[in-house]
Amino acid sequence: MTVSNTVDQYTIMSGDRSKIKDLLCNRLTECGWRDEVRLLCRNILLEKSNSSNGVTVEQLIAEVTPKARTLVPDAVKKELLMKIRTILAENEAEN
Amino acid sequence: MAQGHTTASAILHNFRELIKEPKGLDDAANYLFQGLLDDVVAGIFIEIHHLRKTGNLTALDGVGEENAESAYRICEMPNLDIFGISTAKKPMDCTCPNCDRLVAATRFAPHLEKCMGMGRISSRIASRRLATKEGSSASSTSTSTYLQSGNTGGTDDEDDVDWSSDKRKKKSTQNSRNNGSKKNNGKTF
Incomplete structure (x- = not known):
């Protein structure tokens, strides 16, 4: 089990996501980002x-991300x- | 059902194992943050893409103001409003259709009432004045308003210019007569 799998499954299951x-x-939205x-x-x-039409959405998203x-x-990130x-930890404490 | 239960408990177990140590918790938080952030970015990108495809992006951008600057510049001169039009009040005058005099717009309604002979007292004054005024032009020299209105009533269809004076006069005289008779009736009974 990888980290990503576990976290995805658990957060979706518990509704935290x-x-x-x-x-x-x-x-x-508040900080204007x-x-x-x-x-x-x-x-x-x-x-x-303008330049070319052969670009996929995935390429563009990869450029933007x-x-x-x-x-x-x-501040927001922290x-x-x-x-x-906190949310993840308190769930662990509940269970 | 049993399969779903075991899977759920397995997920729970794995997750607990993962966040037991602080490093695992940090990893999980970081991963979740980045994943959700990427989702949001993708969402915004697709939103903008949709706007562009439906043509709403150009609508959101609007028209550049640099060429329209001179036409819509706000005027800040004294005594002018923001469009550059004078704020001084223009005297508004109306021409009375009955006596062709210039009357201030605010005084027009009272003037018209007097001039055309609405109301009891002014109707008598006005009808007398009109009678003397039209006495020369009309074939009949009678001063009776009732007779005169009867005469002019026949010419109503022939020329349309006289609507302002003769028609109104006829109406107003009839009205005043009716009012008078009604009042008398009310008093006697």
């Missing part, structure tokens, strides 16, 4: 559509990592 996802979405990424996506899309990751503010850890 959607909880954490909502929290993440809210924080990222969402708008920045939208702008980034828009620029990349416009630029690629690292840039988007660096755009996440440190807070969310801590929250995720």
Whole structure:
């Protein structure tokens, strides 16, 4: 069992995944990250559509993702990592 | 059912094993964060892609303002509003259709009432004035408003210009007569 498999299965099963996802979405919208990424996506899309048409969505997402990751503010990232850890740990304590 | 139960408990067991040590918990948190972040990025990307394909992206971008700047620049001169139009009030005058005088718009309604002879007192004044005014042009020299209105009533269809004076006069005289008779009736009974 790999880490990814276990964590995915467990969080989906316990319902924590959607909880954490909502929290993440809210924080990222609040700090303006969402708008920045939208702008980034828009620029990349416009630029690629002019040059060539043989690009897949996966390639474009692979191009956007690292840039988007660096755009996440440190405070938000720290807070969310801590929250995720708390949620996972408290579930363990409950069971 | 039994199969599902064992699988669920196996997942639970694996997970507990994983987060027992702090390093495993850190790994799990990091992995979950990155995974969810990637999901969100993919979601935003597809949202923008959808907007572009449906043409809503150009609508969101809107029209550039640089060329329209001069046309829509906000004017900040004194005594002018933001469109550059003078804020000073223009005197609004209306021409009375009855006596062709210029009347201020605010005074137009009261003037028209007097001029055309609505109401009891002014109707008498107006009808007298109209009678003297039209006495020269009309064939009949009678000063009775009732007779005159009867005469002009026949010419109504022939020319449309006289709607402002003669028709109204006829109506108003009839109205005032009716009102008077009604009042009298009300008083006597």
